[in-house]
Amino acid sequence: xxxxxxxxxxxxxxxxxxxxxxxxxxxxxxxxxxxxxxxxxxxxxxxxxxxxxxxxxxxxxxxxxxxxxxxxxxxxxxxxxxxxxxxxxxxxxxxxxxxxxxxxxxxxxxxxxxxxxxxxxxxxxxxxxxxxxxxxxxxxxxxxxxxxxxxxxxxxxxxxxxxxxxxxxxxxxxxxxxxxxxxxxxxxxxxxxxxxxxxxxxxxxxxxxxxxxxxxxxxxxxxxxxxxxxxxxxxxxxxxxxxxxxxxxxxxxxxxxxxxxxxxxxxxxxxxxxxxxxx
Amino acid sequence: xxxxxxxxxxxxxxxxxxxxxxxxxxxxxxxxxxxxxxxxxxxxxxxxxxxxxxxxxxxxxxxxxxxxxxxxxxxxxxxxxxxxxxxxxxxxxxxxxxxxxxxxxxxxxxxxxxxxxxxxxxxxxxxxxxxxxxxxxxxxxxxxxxxxxxxxxxxxxxxxxxxxxxxxxxxxxxxxxxxxxxxxxxxxxxxxxxxxxxxxxxxxxxxxxxxxxxxxxxxxxxxxxxxxxxxxxxxxxxxxxxxxxxxxxxxxxxxxxxxxxxxxxxxxxxxxxxxxxxxxxxxxxxxxx
Numbered sequence: 001x002x003x004x005x006x007x008x009x010x011x012x013x014x015x016x017x018x019x020x021x022x023x024x025x026x027x028x029x030x031x032x033x034x035x036x037x038x039x040x041x042x043x044x045x046x047x048x049x050x051x052x053x054x055x056x057x058x059x060x061x062x063x064x065x066x067x068x069x070x071x072x073x074x075x076x077x078x079x080x081x082x083x084x085x086x087x088x089x090x091x092x093x094x095x096x097x098x099x100x101x102x103x104x105x106x107x108x109x110x111x112x113x114x115x116x117x118x119x120x121x122x123x124x125x126x127x128x129x130x131x132x133x134x135x136x137x138x139x140x141x142x143x144x145x146x147x148x149x150x151x152x153x154x155x156x157x158x159x160x161x162x163x164x165x166x167x168x169x170x171x172x173x174x175x176x177x178x179x180x181x182x183x184x185x186x187x188x189x190x191x192x193x194x195x196x197x198x199x200x201x202x203x204x205x206x207x208x209x210x211x212x213x214x215x216x217x218x219x220x221x222x223x224x225x226x227x228x229x230x231x232x233x234x235x236x237x238x239x240x241x242x243x244x245x246x247x248x249x250x251x252x253x254x255x256x257x258x259x260x261x262x263x264x265x266x267x268x269x270x271x272x273x274x275x276x277x278x279x
Numbered sequence: 280x281x282x283x284x285x286x287x288x289x290x291x292x293x294x295x296x297x298x299x300x301x302x303x304x305x306x307x308x309x310x311x312x313x314x315x316x317x318x319x320x321x322x323x324x325x326x327x328x329x330x331x332x333x334x335x336x337x338x339x340x341x342x343x344x345x346x347x348x349x350x351x352x353x354x355x356x357x358x359x360x361x362x363x364x365x366x367x368x369x370x371x372x373x374x375x376x377x378x379x380x381x382x383x384x385x386x387x388x389x390x391x392x393x394x395x396x397x398x399x400x401x402x403x404x405x406x407x408x409x410x411x412x413x414x415x416x417x418x419x420x421x422x423x424x425x426x427x428x429x430x431x432x433x434x435x436x437x438x439x440x441x442x443x444x445x446x447x448x449x450x451x452x453x454x455x456x457x458x459x460x461x462x463x464x465x466x467x468x469x470x471x472x473x474x475x476x477x478x479x480x481x482x483x484x485x486x487x488x489x490x491x492x493x494x495x496x497x498x499x500x501x502x503x504x505x506x507x508x509x510x511x512x513x514x515x516x517x518x519x520x521x522x523x524x525x526x527x528x529x530x531x532x533x534x535x536x537x538x539x540x541x542x543x544x545x546x547x548x549x550x551x552x553x554x555x556x557x558x559x560x561x562x563x564x565x566x567x568x
Contacts, residue, residue, distance in 0.1 A: 010472070015373045021365060022379045025440065028397040029385065031408055035400065047415075048408050090293040097289035101282070109290065113297065118493075118554040121301045123501040123523055124546050127530045127539045128307035129300065148300035151293040181285050210390030212505035213523075217531055228392040232509055235396065243400050250396050254389050261388035262381060269384075272445075273452040 029254075036060070036248040043244045056244075063249035066237045071223050072230040073252070075145075076209055079226060082146040083208035084201050091155025091200065092193075096185050098156065099163035100171060117153040122214040133218055140220040149208065155200055158275040162196045163189060199271025202264055206257045227253040305547060311540035318534035330541035339517055340542075343525040350435060350521060351499045357439050358495055359488060362446030367476065369447070370454045380451075387444035391437075391502040395509030398437040399424060430511045430519050437506050442498050446491050453487040454480065493557050500546070522546060 035043060036059050037052040063069055097103075098110060121129060129148065130139075138144040166189065174184045190197075215226040225233070234249040261268060312330055314323045334340045365383065369376055386394065401409040402423035413419040423429045457480060481488075504523045507513055513520035513528070520528070522542065530539035 011371065011373050014368050014371045015375070018365075018368050018373065018375070018379045021368070022382050025386070025443075026382045027408075028394075028401055028440070029389075031401065032397055043406055046411075048406055048411050050408075090296065093289040094293040097286040101286035101289075103283065103286040106286075109294070112302075113293065115554060116297050116301050118497065118550045118557070119301060119305065119547070120497065120501050121304060123504060124550065125301070125304035125308050125543055126527070127536060127543055128304035128311060130530075131311075131536075132300075132304060132307070148296070151296035156293060181282065206388050210392070212390065212392045212502075212508075213527065216508075217527075228390050228505065231392055231396050235399075235509065241403075241406075243403070243406055246396065247400065250393055254393050257388040257390075258385055261385070265381060265384065269448055269452075272448055 032247045032250055035244055036251050038244050040242055040244060043242065059242075059244040059248035060252070062242075062245045063234060063252065066245065067230050067233045067249070068223055069227070069230055069249060069252065072225055072227045075142075075224060076227040078142055079145045079211075079215075080205050080208040082142070083149045084204040086146065086150025087152055087155045087204045088197060088200060090151040091159050092185075092190070092197075094151075094156045095159025095161075095163055096189065098160040100181075113153050113156060121148065122211065126213065126217060129214075130217060139218060140224050144218045145215060145226070149211075152204075154275050155204070158196065158200050158271060159193070161274055162193055166192060195267050196271055196274075198264060199267045199269075200275075202260055202268045203272060203275070205260065209257050308540045308543040308547065311537060312544045314537050314540075316536040318536075326537070330537050331545075334538065334541055334545070339520070340525065342517055343520050343522050346431070346519065347500065347522045350431065350438075350503065350519075351496060354435050354438050354442070354499045355492055355495045357435070358442050358446055359491060361439070362443050362491075363450050363481070363484075363488075365443070366447050366450030366454055367480070369451055383447060384444045386441050387448070389441065391441055391505035392509050394437045394441040395434075395506040398433060398440070399510050402433050402436075424511050425515050427515060427518050430515060433510055434503070434506055434519055437510060438499055438503060441502075441506075442495060445498075446495065449487050449491055450484065453484045457483055489557075489560060493553060496553060497550075500549075 031050075034049075034051055037055050037057070038049065039053075039056045039058075042049050042052060042056075094113075098106065119125075133139050133144045136143070138147075170188060171184060174188055179187070210228060211226070212228045216229055219225050219229070222233070231246075231250055231253055234246050238246055313325060313327060315326045315330070316323050369380055369383075389397075401407045404410050404420070404422050407423075410421070410423065413421065421429050423433045461479065461483075500521075501523055503521050504527065507519055507521055507524045508527075511519045513524050517525075523546070526539055526542040526546070529535045529542060
């Protein structure tokens with residue numbers, strides 16, 4: 001009796017705490033949406049308004065006028081899709097090598113790969129990386145935005161773990177049937193890995209779409225910049241600080257990853273946890 | 280094709296990329312750090328360790344080291360504890376939990392640059408809602424982004440908000456794997472909720488905590504760049520100039536390639552220490568997944 005009462009009180013307290021925490025954590029996004037639909041007069045009203053009077057769409061049009069947002073969206077899409085595909089392909093191949101084969105140098109090469117987890121090259125080594133891009137003639141091109149990031153330890157680990165969890169008997173059976181190792185990978189392992197591939201794809205896409213420092217330094221012209229830099233360009237362009245326009249641009253930039261994330265949340269959470277905890 | 284060669288072929292794409300774009304730049308930055316380099320990189324003079332000496336005699340760099348240490352440790356501590364408690368709450372599976380989860384996880388998908396933009400607005404002294412709320416209820420009127428120490432608080436808030444979902448996701452996965460009978464037993468022993476959390480659940484999750492601390496250090500050290508660039512540009516003065524922001528300024532605003540390379544090497548050494556710590560203490564890791 002007493003224990004069940006205590007339990008009930010705990011549940012109520014947890015419910016209240018969660019409601020408050022969720023409200024505070026969601027406030028930035030909620031207000032950004034609200035402000036993006038407010039007229040300049042509403043934005044500057046005091047006290048600040050929680051809801052717009054009507055859906056004022058002009059801010060969105062202004063955001064596309066002030067910076068070449070459409071072009072930036074195209075650039076970011078090219079970058080994010082290319083990096084996602086690149087990481088998936090290199091990750092699937094190398095994960096397969098580590099999970100299903102024994103070979104000389106396996107441990108040392110794996111350690112070499114693992115160490116890169118702690119060396120985000122796009123930030124730690126921007127100077128030499130930039131000089132290398134200049135040697136290649138890649139500055140201000142899509143090559144510089146994509147190729148250096150087409151492999152990562154995270155993807156390799158994720159697929160290695162996943163392939164290891166698939167029963168060995170399957171591979172033996174396929175071999176007896178005369179399947180080559182590549183046929184086994186493509187015809188049997190890949191179909192069994194759909195949700196892992198989906199989860200990894202979201203992680204990679206979000207990572208690439210959200211990159212900031214590297215695109216900032218490696219692109220020179222406005223029409224090669226990416227959406228994240230576009231947000232900063234909007235803030236700089238809006239000298240009078242019409243936050244409605246800035247927030248409209250911000251919403252446009254965050255919509256793709258947030259929607260993708262909400263729709264595929266479960267797939268993603270599973271892959272993220274797996275990529276981390278069994279390195 | 281023999282089974283012996285195949286694994287090497289499978290590894291070629293991955294290793295081509297990490298060697299050319301991670302290991303080569305790493306070695307290259309060591310080399311550059313010993314040179315004085317003209318702004319366009321066409322003249323180089325060997326200066327030994329002078330770049331490093333200059334850095335450690337530069338009060339701006341010392342400030343950057345200090346501010347990074349404070350910013351990273353405070354942010355990590357806040358993120359870890361808040362995430363741990365939120366994960367425990369979510370694990371109670373009270374009505375509405377899927378909705379709370381979805382909303383709380385969203386900032387994972389949002390970039391540091393956007394987190395910085397959103398919080399710049401909320402903390403804006405003229406139109407920001409947080410600022411209004413603070414002055415209304417606490418009589419606090421603050422120029423968040425341009426005064427000490429509030430600029431640092433602002434950056435910490437935006438950073439913690441962005442990184443928290445990552446930690447919550449891992450803690451939640453971990454808590455779900457804590458055996459129920461273990462918790463039941465301690466309840467029968469009459470252990471209070473508080474003791475149970477600190478004496479049983481938190482230690483059980485220490486491998487996850489360890490992993491998260493390392494990952495968070497990396498996040499705050501490096502993705503802080505976008506947040507700082509959007510919110511304060513390292514100001515007021517150089518008060519929020521973190522190591523990575525200073526590196527960017529020296530390399531691309533002031534064209535001091537040699538000095539900036541030395542800064543890269545210092546970051547590289549810090550990350551190597553973190554890596555070694557990870558391997559050394561990580562030996563005792565327990566796997567839950």
